[in-house]
Amino acid sequence: MRPAHALIDLSALRHNYQLARSLAPAARALAVIKANAYGHGAVPCARALEAQADGFAVACIEEALELREAGISKPILLLEGWFEALELELIVELDLWVVIHHHGQLADLAQVQLARPLNVWLKLDSGMHRVGFTPEEYPAIWRSLERSANVASLTRMTHFARADEPETGRTEEQLAVFHRTTDALGGPASLCNSPGVLAWPAAHGDWLRPGIMLYGATPFEFAQPDAQNLQPVMQLNSRIIAVRQVEAGEPIGYGSRFVTRRATRIGVVAMGYADGYPRHAPDGTPVLVGGQRTELIGRVSMDMLTVDLTDLPQAGLGTPVRLWGNGLNASEVAAHAGTIAYQLFCNLNRVRRLYTD
């Protein structure tokens, strides 16, 4: 069998969830498991967390349905609410919570009589300017939903654009807008994604929404003390499947992107962009071979990539390779490839997912 696999450690997932909770003991936390739990497998992750988690958050009803069909009974929040009014009946049936973030959803709600009223998270655009109601319109919308027979409860919600960049001052501005606009309305508050949970205690409020931190990747580009206590959940592993020795000045792989500068021992790894490893990872991207660091050399191909084994004489055919996980955080690989760990995880494809607990 091809040795490429993603080993998912569910106890690390629980550790990271508990870390989020311990940073904000007064708050509850919805584990964000949208996009197939950032590539980690939504159902196994939800099952592993269900005993502890206060609830879950997903992007759409399709994702929520998968969880309910698997027997997950904790609250599930739809982070973008519904896309078509037709979904409302099933939302009630599946007992889902909804975000309301635009006027079309308000119009839909005004035109239906639901069998049961909804738990609504009303989203404020406090400065990210993606979704949510403006500070000017928000209080009146809140008050009209308070009177709606289709609404059981209301939660104040917003989302930060730059919580991972504390020095910018932008999060303070968003927080000020949030408080100025919503404090008089009462009701629980939810503001924090992972960087908010880790770096913005003043913003914790009543409900956290940790995502990437649950999977053990830091959202920061700097060493953040609490983020250093996260445990990587995914080990992206494979093995060396071929070794060859070439002279200095020889091109390696497609497009001859890398040309050897010395006599070089090359290891071929069963891992490629069809597995989700980023094709745009440059020469020099770190890779662990037999637990030791070396570098990607040459362009990543669909099923294979090549690494420099010259300084690892003990490595050879069959030596274990780790592309990210313990010893090499996905965020570090992502930084080399000009992207973020979120995207590396979400792009996982083809590789078998194995679970350990």
Ligand SMILES: *Cc1c(COP(=O)(O)O)cnc(C)c1O
């Ligand atoms: C995805 C998402 C989160 C989780 O964000 P992370 O940065 O992964 O922690 C939180 N809130 C909303 C609204 C989201 O869409």
